[in-house]
Amino acid sequence: MIELFDPTDLARAKDTGALVAGILQTLKSRSTVGTNLLDIDRWAKGMIIEAGAQSCYVDYEPPFGRGPFGHYICTSVNDAVLHGRPYDYTLADGDLLSLDLAVSQGGVVADSAISFIVGDVRSPESVALIDATERALSAGIAAAGPGAHLGDISHAIGSVLSEAGYLINTEFGGHGVGSTMHQDPHVPNKGRPGRGYKLRPGLLLALEPWIMADTAELVTDADGWTLRSATGCRTAHSEHTIAITDDGAEILTLPKQA
Structure with a gap:
Protein backbone atom coordinates (compact mmCIF):
# COMPACT_ATOMS: atom_id res chain seq x y z
CA MET A 1 0.00 0.00 0.00
CA ILE A 2 1.21 3.51 -0.86
CA GLU A 3 -0.42 6.40 1.01
CA LEU A 4 -0.48 10.00 -0.14
CA PHE A 5 -1.15 12.73 2.41
CA ASP A 6 -2.93 16.04 2.11
CA PRO A 7 -1.61 19.27 3.75
CA THR A 8 -3.49 18.57 7.00
CA ASP A 9 -1.90 15.13 7.28
CA LEU A 10 1.48 16.65 6.47
CA ALA A 11 1.17 19.05 9.38
CA ARG A 12 0.64 16.08 11.69
CA ALA A 13 3.59 14.30 10.10
CA LYS A 14 5.79 17.31 10.86
CA ASP A 15 4.77 17.12 14.52
CA THR A 16 5.65 13.43 14.67
CA GLY A 17 8.96 14.06 12.92
CA ALA A 18 9.87 16.79 15.38
CA LEU A 19 9.09 14.46 18.28
CA VAL A 20 11.29 11.69 16.87
CA ALA A 21 14.16 14.09 16.18
CA GLY A 22 13.92 15.58 19.67
CA ILE A 23 13.92 12.20 21.39
CA LEU A 24 16.93 11.01 19.39
CA GLN A 25 18.94 14.13 20.21
CA THR A 26 18.10 13.80 23.91
CA LEU A 27 19.13 10.16 23.89
CA LYS A 28 22.35 11.00 22.08
CA SER A 29 23.25 13.55 24.77
CA ARG A 30 22.57 10.99 27.51
CA SER A 31 24.45 8.13 25.82
CA THR A 32 27.83 8.49 27.47
CA VAL A 33 30.50 6.07 28.63
CA GLY A 34 28.87 3.88 31.28
CA THR A 35 25.31 4.21 29.93
CA ASN A 36 23.40 0.93 29.71
CA LEU A 37 21.38 0.14 26.57
CA LEU A 38 18.40 -0.77 28.73
CA ASP A 39 18.48 2.74 30.23
CA ILE A 40 18.31 4.20 26.70
CA ASP A 41 15.26 2.04 26.02
CA ARG A 42 13.66 3.14 29.30
CA TRP A 43 14.30 6.82 28.54
CA ALA A 44 12.81 6.42 25.06
CA LYS A 45 9.71 4.77 26.52
CA GLY A 46 9.24 7.60 29.00
CA MET A 47 9.51 10.35 26.38
CA ILE A 48 7.17 8.60 23.96
CA PRO A 63 8.30 -12.37 9.45
CA PHE A 64 12.06 -11.82 9.82
CA GLY A 65 11.99 -11.26 13.61
CA ARG A 66 11.55 -13.68 16.48
CA GLY A 67 8.33 -12.73 18.24
CA PRO A 68 7.42 -9.13 19.16
CA PHE A 69 10.41 -6.77 19.35
CA GLY A 70 9.39 -5.83 22.88
CA HIS A 71 11.40 -2.59 23.18
CA TYR A 72 10.93 1.09 22.32
CA ILE A 73 14.09 1.80 20.31
CA CYS A 74 16.73 -0.05 18.32
CA THR A 75 20.19 0.22 19.87
CA SER A 76 22.92 -1.16 17.57
CA VAL A 77 26.52 -1.14 18.81
CA ASN A 78 29.70 -1.53 16.72
CA ASP A 79 29.15 -4.62 14.51
CA ALA A 80 25.35 -4.44 14.95
CA VAL A 81 23.75 -2.32 12.23
CA LEU A 82 19.97 -2.89 12.15
CA HIS A 83 17.20 -3.90 14.56
CA GLY A 84 19.53 -3.86 17.55
CA ARG A 85 17.49 -5.18 20.48
CA PRO A 86 18.44 -3.39 23.73
CA TYR A 87 20.12 -5.65 26.28
CA ASP A 88 22.27 -5.40 29.38
CA TYR A 89 25.34 -3.77 27.83
CA THR A 90 27.29 -0.79 29.18
CA LEU A 91 28.67 1.61 26.56
CA ALA A 92 32.45 1.92 26.41
CA ASP A 93 34.68 4.74 25.20
CA GLY A 94 34.86 4.59 21.40
CA ASP A 95 31.76 2.49 20.83
CA LEU A 96 29.87 3.30 17.63
CA LEU A 97 26.19 3.48 18.57
CA SER A 98 23.23 3.64 16.16
CA LEU A 99 19.80 4.61 17.49
CA ASP A 100 16.75 3.93 15.31
CA LEU A 101 13.37 5.25 16.43
CA ALA A 102 9.91 5.06 14.87
CA VAL A 103 6.93 6.68 16.59
CA SER A 104 3.27 7.15 15.73
CA GLN A 105 1.52 10.34 16.83
CA GLY A 106 -1.80 11.68 15.58
CA GLY A 107 -2.10 8.68 13.28
CA VAL A 108 1.13 9.40 11.37
CA VAL A 109 4.51 7.67 11.72
CA ALA A 110 8.00 9.19 11.51
CA ASP A 111 11.18 7.10 11.45
CA SER A 112 14.78 8.24 11.90
CA ALA A 113 18.20 6.87 12.83
CA ILE A 114 21.50 8.40 13.91
CA SER A 115 24.98 6.94 14.39
CA PHE A 116 27.59 8.50 16.64
CA ILE A 117 30.70 7.70 18.64
CA VAL A 118 30.45 7.40 22.41
CA GLY A 119 33.14 9.11 24.49
CA ASP A 120 36.45 10.52 23.29
CA VAL A 121 38.08 7.66 21.36
CA ARG A 122 37.32 8.33 17.70
CA SER A 123 38.72 5.73 15.30
CA PRO A 124 39.14 6.89 11.69
CA GLU A 125 37.10 3.88 10.54
CA SER A 126 34.11 4.83 12.69
CA VAL A 127 34.26 8.48 11.60
CA ALA A 128 34.41 7.44 7.93
CA LEU A 129 31.46 5.05 8.24
CA ILE A 130 29.22 7.67 9.83
CA ASP A 131 30.29 10.35 7.36
CA ALA A 132 29.54 8.10 4.37
CA THR A 133 26.00 7.27 5.52
CA GLU A 134 25.23 10.91 6.30
CA ARG A 135 26.51 12.07 2.90
CA ALA A 136 24.58 9.30 1.15
CA LEU A 137 21.42 10.30 3.00
CA SER A 138 21.86 13.92 1.94
CA ALA A 139 22.39 12.81 -1.67
CA GLY A 140 19.25 10.67 -1.60
CA ILE A 141 17.17 13.54 -0.24
CA ALA A 142 18.57 15.91 -2.87
CA ALA A 143 17.49 13.47 -5.60
CA ALA A 144 13.90 13.28 -4.29
CA GLY A 145 11.10 15.47 -5.56
CA PRO A 146 7.87 15.35 -7.59
CA GLY A 147 8.42 13.60 -10.89
CA ALA A 148 11.66 11.92 -9.80
CA HIS A 149 11.81 8.14 -9.61
CA LEU A 150 12.72 5.86 -6.74
CA GLY A 151 15.69 4.74 -8.78
CA ASP A 152 17.03 8.29 -8.71
CA ILE A 153 17.13 8.19 -4.91
CA SER A 154 18.64 4.70 -4.82
CA HIS A 155 21.27 5.64 -7.39
CA ALA A 156 22.26 8.79 -5.49
CA ILE A 157 22.63 6.90 -2.22
CA GLY A 158 24.47 3.98 -3.78
CA SER A 159 26.87 6.19 -5.71
CA VAL A 160 28.07 7.90 -2.53
CA LEU A 161 28.51 4.62 -0.67
CA SER A 162 30.24 2.87 -3.56
CA GLU A 163 32.58 5.78 -4.22
CA ALA A 164 33.55 5.67 -0.55
CA GLY A 165 34.55 2.04 -1.02
CA TYR A 166 31.71 0.26 0.73
CA LEU A 167 29.77 -2.80 -0.39
CA ILE A 168 25.98 -2.37 -0.42
CA ASN A 169 23.43 -4.82 0.94
CA THR A 170 19.98 -4.42 -0.64
CA GLU A 171 18.03 -6.78 1.65
CA PHE A 172 16.99 -3.87 3.86
CA GLY A 173 16.62 -0.24 2.87
CA GLY A 174 14.28 2.72 2.89
CA HIS A 175 10.51 2.46 2.73
CA GLY A 176 7.26 4.33 2.64
CA VAL A 177 5.73 5.49 5.91
CA GLY A 178 2.32 6.85 6.82
CA SER A 179 -0.31 5.44 9.11
CA THR A 180 2.02 2.47 9.66
CA MET A 181 5.80 2.17 9.94
CA HIS A 182 6.70 0.01 6.93
CA GLN A 183 4.83 0.55 3.67
CA ASP A 184 5.47 0.41 -0.04
CA PRO A 185 7.49 1.49 -1.84
CA HIS A 186 10.76 -0.21 -0.88
CA VAL A 187 13.75 2.11 -1.46
CA PRO A 188 16.96 0.08 -1.90
CA ASN A 189 20.30 1.74 -1.26
CA LYS A 190 21.45 0.94 -4.78
CA GLY A 191 19.60 1.37 -8.06
CA ARG A 192 19.36 2.76 -11.57
CA PRO A 193 18.23 6.32 -12.23
CA GLY A 194 14.95 6.88 -14.03
CA ARG A 195 13.51 3.56 -12.88
CA GLY A 196 10.74 2.67 -10.47
CA TYR A 197 7.80 4.46 -8.92
CA LYS A 198 7.39 8.13 -9.85
CA LEU A 199 7.32 10.33 -6.75
CA ARG A 200 4.21 12.42 -6.09
CA PRO A 201 3.42 15.19 -3.60
CA GLY A 202 2.07 13.79 -0.35
CA LEU A 203 4.32 10.73 -0.32
CA LEU A 204 6.29 10.09 2.89
CA LEU A 205 9.53 8.13 2.63
CA ALA A 206 12.04 6.95 5.21
CA LEU A 207 15.46 6.90 3.53
CA GLU A 208 18.13 4.94 5.37
CA PRO A 209 21.60 4.26 4.01
CA TRP A 210 23.56 1.79 6.14
CA ILE A 211 26.90 0.11 5.60
CA MET A 212 29.40 -2.32 7.06
CA ALA A 213 33.12 -1.62 6.85
CA ASP A 214 34.27 -4.65 4.86
CA THR A 215 31.28 -6.82 3.92
CA ALA A 216 27.73 -6.77 2.59
CA GLU A 217 26.73 -9.94 4.44
CA LEU A 218 24.52 -9.89 7.51
CA VAL A 219 24.12 -12.44 10.29
CA THR A 220 21.26 -12.58 12.79
CA ASP A 221 22.12 -12.42 16.48
CA ALA A 222 20.97 -15.06 18.97
CA ASP A 223 18.18 -12.69 20.07
CA GLY A 224 16.48 -13.32 16.73
CA TRP A 225 16.43 -9.61 15.86
CA THR A 226 19.80 -7.86 15.86
CA LEU A 227 21.51 -7.86 12.45
CA ARG A 228 25.32 -7.79 12.58
CA SER A 229 28.13 -7.71 10.04
CA ALA A 230 29.20 -11.24 9.13
CA THR A 231 32.86 -10.36 9.68
CA GLY A 232 32.44 -8.52 12.99
CA CYS A 233 33.40 -5.21 11.40
CA ARG A 234 31.94 -1.87 12.44
CA THR A 235 28.80 -0.43 10.88
CA ALA A 236 26.78 2.80 10.62
CA HIS A 237 23.19 3.80 9.81
CA SER A 238 21.57 7.17 9.07
CA GLU A 239 17.89 7.80 8.37
CA HIS A 240 15.40 10.63 7.86
CA THR A 241 11.69 10.69 7.06
CA ILE A 242 10.96 13.06 4.18
CA ALA A 243 7.79 14.36 2.58
CA ILE A 244 7.56 14.86 -1.16
CA THR A 245 6.09 18.32 -1.75
CA ASP A 246 5.23 20.39 -4.81
CA ASP A 247 8.64 22.02 -4.53
CA GLY A 248 10.91 19.07 -3.67
CA ALA A 249 11.48 17.11 -0.48
CA GLU A 250 11.08 18.30 3.10
CA ILE A 251 12.95 16.59 5.94
CA LEU A 252 10.51 15.92 8.77
CA THR A 253 13.00 14.48 11.28
CA LEU A 254 15.65 17.20 11.18
CA PRO A 255 16.79 18.20 14.70
CA LYS A 256 16.15 21.78 15.77
CA GLN A 257 19.21 24.01 15.70
CA ALA A 258 20.37 25.15 19.13
Missing part, protein backbone atom coordinates in the same frame (compact mmCIF):
# COMPACT_ATOMS: atom_id res chain seq x y z
CA ILE A 49 4.52 8.04 26.61
CA GLU A 50 4.90 11.57 27.98
CA ALA A 51 4.22 12.94 24.49
CA GLY A 52 1.05 10.88 24.19
CA ALA A 53 2.57 8.98 21.27
CA GLN A 54 2.94 5.27 20.52
CA SER A 55 5.99 3.13 19.88
CA CYS A 56 6.10 1.37 16.51
CA TYR A 57 8.45 -1.30 17.90
CA VAL A 58 7.03 -2.80 21.09
CA ASP A 59 4.47 -5.01 19.34
CA TYR A 60 6.30 -5.15 16.01
CA GLU A 61 6.36 -8.75 14.77
CA PRO A 62 7.44 -9.05 11.11
